[in-house]
Structure formats: structure tokens, C-alpha cells
Amino acid sequence: MSKLIEQPRYSCALGVQQTVIAIQRAVPIVHAGPGCSTKIHGLLGQGEGYAGGSTIPCTNSSESEVVFGGEKKLKGVIDGAFKVIDADLYVVLTGCTSDIVGDDVGQVTREFQNLGKPIVFAETGGFKSNNYVSHDLIIKAIVDQYVDRYAPAKGEVIPGLVNVFASVPYQDPYWIGNLQEIKRLLTGIGLTPNILFGPESGGVSEWLTVPQAEFNIVVSAWPGLKSAKLLKRKYGTPFYHFPYLPVGGVETSRFLREVAAFGASIDREKAEKFITDEERKFYTHIERTADFMLEFRYGIPRVFYTILDATYAVGFSKYLLNELGIIPAEVQYIIDDTPEQYREGIREQFRRISDRRSANVEFSVDGGEIQENIRKTNPKQRALILGSGWERDLAVDIGADLLPVSVPITYRLVLNCGYAGYNGGLRLIEDIYDRVLGTYR
Amino acid sequence: MPKVNLNLTEVPIREKRLGSITGFAGTAGDLVNCSNSGCLKDGTRSFSQCMGCSSGNAFCQLSMIRDAAMVNHAPVGCAGDFFGFNFVYRVGQMERDLPPAIGRYFNTNIEEMDTVFGALSKLEKTIRLAYDRVKPNAIFVTTSCASGIIGEDVESVTDRMTNELGIPVVNCVCEGFRSKIWTSGFDAAYHSIVRKIVKPPQKRTNKVNIINFWGSDVFSKLLNRLGYEANYVVPFSTVSQLETISEAAATIQICPTLGTYMGAALEQVYGVPEIKAPMAYGIAGTDAWMRELGRVLDREDEIEEIIREERAAVLPKLEEYRAKLTGTTCYLTAGSAHGHALIALLRELGIEVQGAAIFHHDPIYDNESTAADMLDHTVKTYGDIKGYNVCNKQAYELVNILNRVRPDLMIARHGGMTLWGAKLGIPTLLIGDEHFSWGYQGLLNYAERILETLDNREFVTNLAKHSSMPYTKWWLEQDPYTFLGGNTHVEAY
Numbered sequence: 008m009s010k011l012i013e014q015p016r017y018s019c020a021l022g023v024q025q026t027v028i029a030i031q032r033a034v035p036i037v038h039a040g041p042g043c044s045t046k047i048h049g050l051l052g053q054g055e056g057y058a059g060g061s062t063i064p065c066t067n068s069s070e071s072e073v074v075f076g077g078e079k080k081l082k083g084v085i086d087g088a089f090k091v092i093d094a095d096l097y098v099v100l101t102g103c104t105s106d107i108v109g110d111d112v113g114q115v116t117r118e119f120q121n122l123g124k125p126i127v128f129a130e131t132g133g134f135k136s137n138n139y140v141s142h143d144l145i146i147k148a149i150v151d152q153y154v155d156r157y158a159p160a161k162g163e164v165i166p167g168l169v170n171v172f173a174s175v176p177y178q179d180p181y182w183i184g185n186l187q188e189i190k191r192l193l194t195g196i197g198l199t200p201n202i203l204f205g206p207e208s209g210g211v212s213e214w215l216t217v218p219q220a221e222f223n224i225v226v227s228a229w230p231g232l233k234s235a236k237l238l239k240r241k242y243g244t245p246f247y248h249f250p251y252l253p254v255g256g257v258e259t260s261r262f263l264r265e266v267a268a269f270g271a272s273i274d275r276e277k278a279e280k281f282i283t284d285e286e287r288k289f290y291t292h293i294e295r296t297a298d299f300m301l302e303f304r305y306g307i308p309r310v311f312y313t314i315l316d317a318t319y320a321v322g323f324s325k326y327l328l329n330e331l332g333i334i335p336a337e338v339q340y341i342i343d344d345t346p347e348q349y350r351e352g353i354r355e356q357f358r359r360i361s362d363r364r365s366a367n368v369e370f371s372v373d374g375g376e377i378q379e380n381i382r383k384t385n386p387k388q389r390a391l392i393l394g395s396g397w398e399r400d401l402a403v404d405i406g407a408d409l410l411p412v413s414v415p416i417t418y419r420l421v422l423n424c425g426y427a428g429y430n431g432g433l434r435l436i437e438d439i440y441d442r443v444l445g446t447y448r
Numbered sequence: 449m450p451k452v453n454l455n456l457t458e459v460p461i462r463e464k465r466l467g468s469i470t471g472f473a474g475t476a477g478d479l480v481n482c483s484n485s486g487c488l489k490d491g492t493r494s495f496s497q498c499m500g501c502s503s504g505n506a507f508c509q510l511s512m513i514r515d516a517a518m519v520n521h522a523p524v525g526c527a528g529d530f531f532g533f534n535f536v537y538r539v540g541q542m543e544r545d546l547p548p549a550i551g552r553y554f555n556t557n558i559e560e561m562d563t564v565f566g567a568l569s570k571l572e573k574t575i576r577l578a579y580d581r582v583k584p585n586a587i588f589v590t591t592s593c594a595s596g597i598i599g600e601d602v603e604s605v606t607d608r609m610t611n612e613l614g615i616p617v618v619n620c621v622c623e624g625f626r627s628k629i630w631t632s633g634f635d636a637a638y639h640s641i642v643r644k645i646v647k648p649p650q651k652r653t654n655k656v657n658i659i660n661f662w663g664s665d666v667f668s669k670l671l672n673r674l675g676y677e678a679n680y681v682v683p684f685s686t687v688s689q690l691e692t693i694s695e696a697a698a699t700i701q702i703c704p705t706l707g708t709y710m711g712a713a714l715e716q717v718y719g720v721p722e723i724k725a726p727m728a729y730g731i732a733g734t735d736a737w738m739r740e741l742g743r744v745l746d747r748e749d750e751i752e753e754i755i756r757e758e759r760a761a762v763l764p765k766l767e768e769y770r771a772k773l774t775g776t777t778c779y780l781t782a783g784s785a786h787g788h789a790l791i792a793l794l795r796e797l798g799i800e801v802q803g804a805a806i807f808h809h810d811p812i813y814d815n816e817s818t819a820a821d822m823l824d825h826t827v828k829t830y831g832d833i834k835g836y837n838v839c840n841k842q843a844y845e846l847v848n849i850l851n852r853v854r855p856d857l858m859i860a861r862h863g864g865m866t867l868w869g870a871k872l873g874i875p876t877l878l879i880g881d882e883h884f885s886w887g888y889q890g891l892l893n894y895a896e897r898i899l900e901t902l903d904n905r906e907f908v909t910n911l912a913k914h915s916s917m918p919y920t921k922w923w924l925e926q927d928p929y930t931f932l933g934g935n936t937h938v939e940a941y
Contacts, residue, residue: 010557010559010570011554011555011556011557011570011573011574011577012524012527012554012555012557013552013553013554013555013578013581014530014531014553015524015527015528015530015531015555017524018524018525018528019523019524019525019526020525021525022525022528034918037498039593040501040593040623040624040625041498041499041500041501041624041625041628041630042499042500042501042502042503042504042526042624042630043498043501043525043526043624044498045498045499045500045501045504045529045864046501046504046525046526046527046528046529047525047528048528049528049529049531049532050528050529050530050531050532051528055864055867057916057918058918060864061497061498061841061843061864061865061867062497062843062844062918063497063498064495064496064497064498065496065497065498065499066496067496067498067499067628068593068625069625069626069627069628070625070626072625073593073597073625083494083495084494084495084496086494086495087494087495087496087931088495090495090920090922090923091495091844091919091920091922091923092844092918092919092920093917093918093919093920093921094918102593103523103592103593103594103597104593104597104625107563107593107594107597107598108597133522133523133524133525133526133558133594134523134558134559134560134562134563134594135559135560136560137524372524372557375552375554375581379581396531396535397531397534397550399548399550400548400549400550403548415531415532417531417535
């Protein structure tokens with residue numbers, strides 16, 4: 008597997024500035040070269056949010072900071088950020104320049120922390136990792152340096168309160184919609200979720216109740232796991248892990264039932280009632296349109312390729328096969344540079360994707376290579392590609408339908424669309440067949 | 449003294465080569481006077497927001513050469529702009545009726561261990577793989593902060609790979625930290641093209657080079673009538689087309705901020721004359737530009753005829769637009785020369801330019817021609833502009849100013865800026881195609897779009913009502929240049 012990358016689908020460690028922007032009224036302060044922030048926003052963007060995009064304070068490190076160090080300049084920019092930007096939390100992030108020359112960013116940040124300012128820092132030099140990995144690094148920075156210090160009642164557990172780690176905001180283009188649905192579902196079974204990111208969250212004040220959760224929920228193949236483990240170590244909060252995106256009836260119900268079984272304070276009966284009610288509504292739609300999926304005689308996709316991160320690839324594959332009857336191509340591709348220790352678990356998910364079917368999975372960060380492989384297989388059936396905007400020509404060339412789900416999605420504008428849960432499952436059917444039917448004149 | 453030295457691996461940055469600056473507050477007239485008298489000082493900001501960097505601007509030109517591949521020697525984050533440029537490239541193909549083709553861009557994925565042990569073998573491998581996958585006619589390697597700081601000898605690899613693969617593998621030195629002026633990236637791209645792609649001329653052709661981005665074709669009609677042919681560089685040209693740009697009859701640049709280095713390089717190294725005149729924006733500028741073109745191409749009579757025709761066709765309509773627009777106030781934010789050109793254009797339409805935030809300032813271009821100084825021309829022709837601010841895309845200053853000035857209209861040339869006008873309820877216009885406003889017809893094009901924008905205020909009015917402002921009340925009450933200080937002399941860089 009090559010390590011070089013044609014067609015990147017994620018960003019570097021500093022890409023996590025988008026995680027910060029996703030917290031209501033939080034702002035990153037970037038200590039890096041002049042183009043970094045803009046390039047990240049270009050890939051993981053679609054809207055600058057409250058204080059992202061051109062608002063992001065940045066030292067724009069130049070030659071003199073590289074030669075003489077950039078601590079003084081950083082101090083000035085932090086100082087200015089407090090005066091100019093109206094935010095509740097400031098997160099200092101480093102880039103390649105400052106990490107290579109070795110600025111003591113911790114020391115600079117601590118001076119402001121000692122004055123009681125709401126500010127934290129993390130080393131996110133681009134070469135250190137990617138934004139899937141550094142997502143947990145930022146959560147850790149906020150928990151260790153801010154929440155721990157300012158949380159009003161760390162020791163008091165609130166029954167039913169849960170922290171949810173379910174999405175890498177912006178890297179998941181549907182993060183707002185997904186978190187909205189997950190919050191709705193968890194509330195439905197009687198929990199009070201801290202959703203932490205996006206408009207459904209209470210912002211920084213919600214983060215301050217993180218230590219009081221009864222338990223935590225990770226809905227993800229691997230990003231977010233480290234945060235749950237951190238909170239377990241720190242506050243003894245147990246966590247429940249669902250290792251992919253629950254989409255549609257089967258998986259969402261499985262997810263909710265397992266959560267309900269995990270949480271001691273949940274009224275199981277009420278939860279079950281909510282689940283069956285949701286299932287009834289969901290399957291009414293499936294039943295109503297099943298004749299279309301069985302009878303449409305001019306051709307709809309019969310095989311699919313996922314070129315997605317692990318969380319999406321597993322979740323979508325299970326749903327497409329088990330509930331829509333579209334069969335996985337022999338090889339599915341995972342593009343998030345999954346750390347070695349999680350790969351076997353993901354392979355296992357694909358091995359038992361349904362009771363009677365399995366698929367192989369390849370981990371590759373090189374979209375060019377993935378596309379070459381798919382071109383070689385040249386599917387006989389009409390295919391569906393769940394990938395990114397990079398797949399535009401590939402889809403045309405092999406006569407496939409394309410739904411861009413992974414960044415860069417560019418050819419779609421996303422507001423509150425999400426694919427998680429029951430509602431997301433329905434939305435996914437609409438979006439797939441909207442594209443399919445749109446090809447008939 | 450000639451500015452172009454092809455023996456250097458990297459082009460000297462604009463701060464050093466031209467004395468360019470990014471910090472100034474005053475009037476346009478003051479700035480012109482300072483530039484002309486050589487006493488220009490740069491201001492530095494103690495608080496700043498994120499900008500662009502040279503590597504993006506270098507990529508923006510090189511990535512659209514149709515039969516070349518790109519290798520970005522950097523951590524993956526630096527490749528965040530790949531898809532954006534691929535998108536622009538494809539839109540341009542659509543507009544030029546070219547078949548759709550994906551941009552072939554590779555990133556070497558520099559990781560932590562590479563910063564310790566070096567990543568040249570990774571670079572070599574990536575170049576080889578790019579060659580195998582794409583079979584390009586040239587490969588351009590762009591550098592990054594990480595590769596620059598750890599001291600990668602990229603040139604040694606590109607030289608070796610040129611021999612091995614038998615195609616030019618070209619080093620383009622464009623690390624973000626080297627220059628505050630991201631347009632230095634254009635210079636880096638052109639330096640690498642003139643150094644390693646362009647061949648010495650065998651003959652003179654009737655082609656005219658047009659250094660441009662990806663705008664519509666406005667030059668073919670004009671040049672064909674004069675017996676010449678438009679040759680757009682660099683986006684959408686091929687490697688072999690670039691090899692022969694030294695044979696052209698002349699070079700036009702759609703914007704000297706973009707093409708200052710390439711225009712001068714072709715003239716200084718290969719004797720291709722560059723059109724040195726104000727840009728063709730506004731009547732006076734267009735007249736002057738056309739006459740200079742006529743002089744260089746030896747078509748003075750034909751040009752006079754064209755000027756007469758075009759003026760006759762445009763002037764009556766222009767009067768109508770002027771009557772509607774006179775007294776409208778406008779604030780502008782744009783790159784350097786294009787910003788100056790837009791000021792001329794707005795003034796020509798009778799619009800009062802209350803101020804401008806222009807991203808940088810070149811006191812002189814590489815051709816060292818004072819006739820080509822667009823801001824000087826604009827001030828002399830249309831009068832001074834009071835609130836003239838040189839600022840490298842600092843939105844906080846812009847918001848502060850807009851909040852005070854409250855113009856009838858805001859015009860922006862770059863992404864990420866229009867939002868601030870709109871959030872304050874000011875109708876805001878961004879035009880992507882820089883050729884749209886070119887020449888006599890451009891005045892009418894622009895006037896129409898401005899009227900349309902002024903008339904369309906429902907969206908911004910409602911947006912303003914429901915918008916949040918990330919800037920503090922304190923800041924909005926401060927002098928907009930509170931954080932601009934230092935006044936470092938440019939020589940001190």
C-alpha cells in the first residue's frame with residue numbers, strides 16, 4: 008500500500024481547527040504558516056460558521072519566526088484574539104513551522120491560562136498525524152486544560168446524562184444532521200445527551216458538564232475512542248462503543264437497544280416503546296416503496312463500492328445490503344488511514360456484513376490507486392459509488408451512480424442533511440434514487 | 449537592473465525584489481507618492497487572521513497545464529487545495545469546450561519521521577509513480593513549509609528525475625513562510641516555467657501571450673482583427689505550447705499582480721516585448737492600453753479605428769448607466785492591480801469609492817515601467833481615494849471599516865470577504881471572471897451587474913437581521929488600524 012496520496016480525502020493534524028469551529032462560540036488560534044488555515048477550510052469547509060474561515064486568528068509565520076522563533080508573535084495574536092473575537096473558548100493550534108522550530112506554545116498559553124482566560128493549546132503540526140487522529144487530541148486538550156479546571160461539579164453524576172462522540176465535524180460532511188438525529192434518538196429513549204458540537208449543542212457550558220455524565224457513547228469506528236478512554240481514566244465514566252454509523256431500521260434499533268441495556272438509569276420499557284414506534288414509521292416507508300425497488304425495470308444499482316472512512320463504510324454497507332438489497336462489490340475501500348490496531352475489527356465487520364455475506368476491505372489513503380483498482384474490476388451490473396467528488400469521472404467511465412459522502416463533496420451543498428438513524432436511512436434512500444432516477448430522461 | 453535571474457533556484461520574494469508591502473493606511477495619493485519617491489514603509493500587524501500562501505498561488509497556475517502532473521512535497525494538509533483547483537480546472541474546461549479531465553495532483557505525505565530523516569526518497573517515489581500513472585509531459589514539484597525548514601534538496605531530485613524520466617521534472621520553490629505576499633507564488637511558478645520549460649526562440653510568430661487565470665476569451669476577437677493570435681498562458685496551455693512562448697510577438701498580462709515576473713522574464717531573457725501601459729479598465733486606461741498595444745504590434749492605425757468604433761458603440765450606453773449610478777457609494781476589497789483597475793472602473797461609472805482594502809502593494813513591477821503603474825494612473829485620471837488601506841486580507845479590519853463607512857455597495861474580488869458586507873446588510877458583489885470588466889465593453893458589463901446587485905437587497909437585509917457577529921463590540925469601536933504598527937522599512941526585511 009503506498010503512503011503517497013493522489014486525491015486527498017482528509018487533512019493534516021491541523022485540520023482539527025474545524026473540530027474547534029464546530030463547538031459553538033469557540034475559535035481556533037492558529038500558529039502556523041500563512042496558507043494552512045485557508046487550505047484546510049477549502050477542503051473541510053462549506054461555510055465558515057461562527058468564527059472559522061477568514062475569521063481565524065493566525066500568526067501567519069514568516070521567515071523571521073522560523074529563524075528566531077514565533078513565541079512573541081503568538082503572544083501578540085492571542086492577546087489580540089481576546090480583544091477582537093467574541094468567543095467563549097480559544098484553542099491554540101500549532102502547524103508545521105512552529106512544531107519543527109520548537110516554539111514553547113504551552114508556556115505562552117499557560118501565561119493566559121494563569122490569568123483565568125478560557126484558552127487551551129495542542130500541538131497539531133501537519134506532519135504529526137491527520138485530522139481524524141488529532142480530533143481526540145483537541146478533545147483531550149479541552150478536557151484537561153479547560154473542563155477539568157472550570158467544571159462546577161465534577162464529582163456529581165447526573166443520571167441519564169451522556170456525552171456523545173459520534174463524528175469528526177466537517178470531515179464528516181453530514182455532521183450536523185447526524186448529530187441532530189443521534190441526539191433525537193437518545194433523547195427518545197430517555198437520555199440527556201451532551202452532543203458537544205454544532206447547533207444542537209449548548210456550546211462551552213455543555214462541555215463543562217462532561218465530567219458529570221452517567222456514561223459516554225462512542226458511535227465511530229475509531230475516532231472518539233481515545234476521548235472516551237480518557238474520560239474513563241479521569242472521571243471513571245464508563246463508555247459504550249458502537250463501531251460504525253447506525254443507518255436505517257436494523258442498525259439503529261440495535262444501537263438504541265444496546266445503549267438502553269448499558270445505561271442503568273434508563274426506563275427499558277419506555278425506550279422499547281420509542282424504538283418500536285420509530286421502527287413502525289421507518290418500515291412503513293420501506294414497505295410502501297418496496298415495489299419500486301423490486302420492479303423498476305430500467306435499471307437501478309445492484310452493486311456498490313464504498314470509498315469512505317471506516318465509520319461510514321461499515322454503516323452504509325450494512326444498510327445497503329440488508330435493507331435496500333444492493334450487494335457490496337468484492338472489495339470495499341477505507342480511506343481514513345485507520346491505525347493498525349483498529350483494522351482487524353473493521354475487517355471483521357465486513358466479514359459478517361450480513362448473516363450470509365462478506366466483503367473484503369482494503370485500507371488505502373491513495374484515491375488514485377483505489378480508482379485504478381475499481382476501473383480494472385469494471386463491474387457488469389449498474390454500480391453505485393459512495394465516495395467523494397474525486398469519483399466524478401470514474402462514475403461516468405464505469406456508468407455508475409455517484410453519491411458524494413466523503414470530503415471533498417463539493418458537488419453538493421449540505422445544510423442539515425444527515426444519514427444517521429432512522430431518518431438518515433430514509434434520506435439516504437431518497438438521495439440515492441434521486442440520482443439514479445435523474446439519469447432517465 | 450534586470451530583475452530576472454534564471455540561475456537562481458528560487459525567485460527572490462516580492463518584498464526583496466520589488467519592495468512590496470502589506471501594511472499601509474492613508475490615501476491612494478499618499479501611497480503613490482511614497483512609492484515613487486522610494487520612501488515606502490511597511491506596517492506590521494500585532495494581530496492577524498489567516499491568509500493565503502505562495503504554494504497555493506504557484507499551484508493555481510501550474511496545476512492547470514493540461515499535460516503536466518503536480519507533486520506537492522508536503523504533509524497532506526497542504527494538499528487541501530487540490531480539489532478546489534481541480535474544480536476550477538474543470539469549470540474552465542467546460543467553458544472552453546475541452547473534454548473533462550481530472551487534475552493529476554500528488555502529495556508526498558510528509559510525516560513525523562520524515563522531518564527527522566528527510567523525505568527525498570519519498571519524493572522520488574512519488575514522482576516516479578506520478579509518471580507511471582499519468583505519463584505527463586512535465587512534472588512540477590511544489591515545496592512546503594515542512595520540506596523547506598528541514599532543508600530538503602529538492603533540486604537534486606528534480607534534476608536526477610529529469611534525466612531518468614526524459615521529461616522536465618521542475619522544482620518550484622514556494623514555501624508559505626518565505627513571503628507575506630502570497631502572489632510570490634505566481635512568481636515562483638513562472639520562474640520554474642521560464643527556467644526549465646521555455647526554450648529559446650527559433651523564430652517570431654504572430655502569437656501574443658496572455659498571462660491570465662481562467663477567465664473568458666476576450667482577446668481573440670481583438671487580436672485576430674490585428675492579424676495576431678491569442679495564446680493564453682498558463683492555465684489550459686500544454687507543455688509544448690509553453691516551450692514556445694519565447695517566440696511570441698508580445699506579452700499581455702491581464703493583471704500585473706499576476707504576471708509581473710513572467711512578462712518581464714520573457715522580455716529580459718528572450719526579447720518578447722511586454723505591453724507596458726495601465727490596464728484596460730475605464731475609458732482612459734483602455735485608450736492608453738490599446739494605443740500601446742498598437743504601437744508594439746505595429747498596428748497603430750487599426751487600433752485608432754477600433755477605439756473609434758468601440759467608443760461610439762459604448763459611450764451612449766455608458767451615459768445611461770452613469771446617470772443611474774452617480775452618487776452611489778462603494779467600498780472595495782481586492783488584490784493589488786486588479787483592485788486599482790476596479791477603482792478606475794467604478795469612478796468611470798460615477799460611483800464614489802469611499803475606500804479600498806487592497807491585499808498588497810508593489811511600488812514597481814518587474815518591468816520597472818512607471819507607465820504601467822495602475823494606481824498612479826487611477827489617481828491621476830480620477831482623483832485621490834481617501835480610505836486606502838493595504839491589508840493582506842484581514843477581515844477584522846474590513847468589518848470595522850464597513851461598519852463605519854456603510855457604503856451602498858461592496859465589491860470583493862476574493863472569497864471569504866463578501867460575507868462581511870452582507871452580514872451588515874450591504875449589497876455585495878463578487879465577480880470571479882477577471883476578464884468580465886476588461887475593455888470598453890467591460891464597463892457596461894460591470895454597470896449592469898452593479899445595478900442588479902443594488903436592486904437585489906432582500907437577501908442581505910434578512911441575513912443582517914439574523915446574523916451573529918464574531919467581532920467584539922470593543923473592536924468595532926476602535927480605530928480600524930489599531931493593530932497596524934511597526935512601520936518597518938522594507939529594506940529591513
